[in-house]
Every structure is written in C-alpha cells, then in structure tokens.
Amino acid sequence: MNGILIIDLILLALLLITAVATVEVRNLFAAAMISSIYSLLMACFWTSMDAVDVAYTEAAVGAGISTILLIGTLVLTGSRETVRKAVHWPALLTCLAAGAVLIYGTLDMPAFGDPNAPAQQHPLYSGYTQQNIVKSPVGKSHENVEAYNAAQAEAQAHAEHEGEHAEHHDFYHGHVPNQVTSIIVDYRAFDTMFETCVIFTAGLGLIVLLRGRKGNPLRGGLL
Amino acid sequence: MMLAVAAESMLRTDIPTLVGGVALLTGVLLLLVRAIAGPTTYDRILAMNAIGTKAALMIALIGFMTERPDFLDIALVYAILNFLATIAILKFIRHRRLG
Structure with missing residues (x-):
C-alpha cells in the first residue's frame, strides 16, 4: 500500500461527499460554495495524478471564474431552489445506463502505471516514461523497472525493424x-x-x- | 520481495508526510461539514477559503511525497488564486457587482 494511494482514496471519498452535497443542498449560494470546494479538491487530485496543467485550469476556472459567474447569476435570480420531490425514472435509468457503459469501457484499459501499456511503449514517448518510472510511486519496485527495460529493448528492436521501411518509420515521427x-x-x-x-x-x-x-x-x- | 521493498521505502520517506496528509484531509472533512451545514453565508465562505489553503498545502505535500519539490511553486499560485477568488466573492456579496 502506497502513501499516495491512501491520500488518493481519502481525496476521492471527500470528492464524492462534496458532489452529493452540491446536488442535495437547497440553498443555491451554498451549492455554489460547495462546487468551488469540489474544484479545489479536484485540483489536488489532478496534481496527485501528475496532471499539473489540468490542475491549474481546474483551480483558475472551476474555483475562480465559475464560482463568480454562479454568484453573479444568483444575484439576478435569487438563491432558493424550487423543491421538486418526485424522482424522474427515465432520467435516472439513463444516467445509470450511461455510467454502466462508462465503467464497462474502463475494463479494457491497462492498469494504472502499467509499464506495458501502449502509451508507455510508443517509441516517441520512451524518454518521458523513463523519467516517470524512476519518479512515480508506482514505478519504485524492481519488478516494474525490469519489465520496463524488457519492453524498452523490444520497442528498440521493433523500431530498428521498422527502419527498413523508410516511409512507414517516417509516419511514426510525423511528416x-x-x-x-x-x-x-x-x-x-x-x-x-x-x-x-x-x-x-x-x-x-x-x-x-x-x-x-x-x-x-x-x-x-x-x- | 516487492512488498518488502515497498514497505521499506514507505518507512523511510512516506510515514511523516502521510500522517500530515491524513491530518490535512481530516481538516478538510471538518470544514466540509461546516460548508454544508453552516447556517450563515460567511461560514461557507470561510470554509471555502480554508479549504483552498489546505489544498495549497496538500499540493506541496504531494510534491514531497512524489519527490518533486518544485510543486511548491504551484502551491504558491494556488494560494494567490484562492485569495483573489475570496475577495471577488465577498465584493460581489457586499456590492452586488464586481468593481
């Protein structure tokens, strides 16, 4: 169990609480504040997923601009929500079906940090993955590094083989x-x-x- | 063997930062309760501001956990953004417009 994994799990649990609270809270000003909190927590999560640029955008747009836009709207419209109790069954079923399809889609993806994933094996990105393998918490074990080295040698051989067909090789490196x-x-x-x-x-x-x-x-x- | 390596590396570097991170996130949970239940508007604004501060600290901490201390710069930018957002929200509530 990795330290960053524990942090991620707690962050995701907090995100879940925040998302449910944003929908359930009846005071719309509170909903605007809680959605801003959601963006801040999400920015933390993006940072721990190594997507720093997305985290910047999330903090600037999600927590900054869109909160101000929401409050600007509330100034014009008033901040109480009209309560509607009934559950809209077709909408709920559509949401559940879409969620199930998305989860089914993730089953095909390689595991997080897998050195054999296509994204890590592409000859263009070998430099990036080498950095990440050393620094990322997933890649600290010896097994991952060995698997990465084996995959790297294979990719090298593949690239040399491709070199015989000049046009094909050129396609991979852009025209x-x-x-x-x-x-x-x-x-x-x-x-x-x-x-x-x-x-x-x-x-x-x-x-x-x-x-x-x-x-x-x-x-x-x-x- | 992999487990032993992981446990050893965790003991060496991660335990203090991990404890700090869990403490921070507990604070976030308490503030979240205040933001959801808070009776007045100002409770919620204060909770949001404090969670923004904790997010900046959290990013610095994640930087140290993944051995990239240059995340500190990002944490600084977050602190500035958080301050600006709070000022803007308070101005909006007081004057009903920006500027």
Whole structure:
C-alpha cells in the first residue's frame, strides 16, 4: 500500500461527499460554495495524478471564474431552489445506463502505471516514461523497472525493424520536420482545431460584451 | 520481495508526510461539514477559503511525497488564486457587482 494511494482514496471519498452535497443542498449560494470546494479538491487530485496543467485550469476556472459567474447569476435570480420531490425514472435509468457503459469501457484499459501499456511503449514517448518510472510511486519496485527495460529493448528492436521501411518509420515521427508543428498538427490535429474554436468564441464573446453598451467606460477606448 | 521493498521505502520517506496528509484531509472533512451545514453565508465562505489553503498545502505535500519539490511553486499560485477568488466573492456579496 502506497502513501499516495491512501491520500488518493481519502481525496476521492471527500470528492464524492462534496458532489452529493452540491446536488442535495437547497440553498443555491451554498451549492455554489460547495462546487468551488469540489474544484479545489479536484485540483489536488489532478496534481496527485501528475496532471499539473489540468490542475491549474481546474483551480483558475472551476474555483475562480465559475464560482463568480454562479454568484453573479444568483444575484439576478435569487438563491432558493424550487423543491421538486418526485424522482424522474427515465432520467435516472439513463444516467445509470450511461455510467454502466462508462465503467464497462474502463475494463479494457491497462492498469494504472502499467509499464506495458501502449502509451508507455510508443517509441516517441520512451524518454518521458523513463523519467516517470524512476519518479512515480508506482514505478519504485524492481519488478516494474525490469519489465520496463524488457519492453524498452523490444520497442528498440521493433523500431530498428521498422527502419527498413523508410516511409512507414517516417509516419511514426510525423511528416513535418519542425517538432512543435508535428505534435500540434500531426498528432493533435482535432484537439488543436477545437482549441482554436474555443479561443475564437471567447474572443467573440469579449467583443460583444465590451462594446456597444451605453455608459460603458471602455467604449471607444479599448475596442 | 516487492512488498518488502515497498514497505521499506514507505518507512523511510512516506510515514511523516502521510500522517500530515491524513491530518490535512481530516481538516478538510471538518470544514466540509461546516460548508454544508453552516447556517450563515460567511461560514461557507470561510470554509471555502480554508479549504483552498489546505489544498495549497496538500499540493506541496504531494510534491514531497512524489519527490518533486518544485510543486511548491504551484502551491504558491494556488494560494494567490484562492485569495483573489475570496475577495471577488465577498465584493460581489457586499456590492452586488464586481468593481
């Protein structure tokens, strides 16, 4: 039993309590506060899952901006929820079915920290995995390191074999000589496209909000 | 053999930080009770602020548990963010608008 695993388990239990409380609390201001607490705990959990960038976003957007937006909405609408007791059975069944499908989907995934997972064996990422094996708590045992070394040698042999077919080998390393362009466009094309859409939409929203309102001090100054 | 290695590495580094982490999360649980049950608005804001502080401490602690002390910088940024969010919420409640 690893130390970080105990911390993770307690964090997940707290997250569960917080999520249920957010739904069940009738005072909407309290719900906004508790959802902000959920984001803070989630940021801790992302950090312990090694996803520091996601943790930053979670803290800034989840705990910062969206709490302020929720409270801004409550100022306009009032903070008591209309109580509706009846359970909506089709909605509950749909949620349960979707959850069951998601859990069924996770059964196919490799175990957490498994050195034989495809993500660790890809020739491009061998450098990253070597760092992680040494530093991550899962990879501290000798067995994991040995398994990793064996997998690494196999991947090396595979890469040399692929080298005989030049075009095929080239496909794995991207078509573009520039590494940044290769990652952003060749490997993450869809991701990049929709990120650009999000940024464009955010810019449009800002322009709509900041211009054309009477008495706005920013009018004519900024835009 | 793997178990022995794990136990030994845990005894060497993890026990004090683990105890600290469990204590922190117990504090988070108590604050969570106050945030859910708290009769006034200010109880809840205070609980959120304190949980934010505990989250920053928790991230620093996770950094030491996974042997990456550079997580301290992230904890500092969290402390600043938490402060800003609390100020913004309080301003909103007092003046009914930002600014």
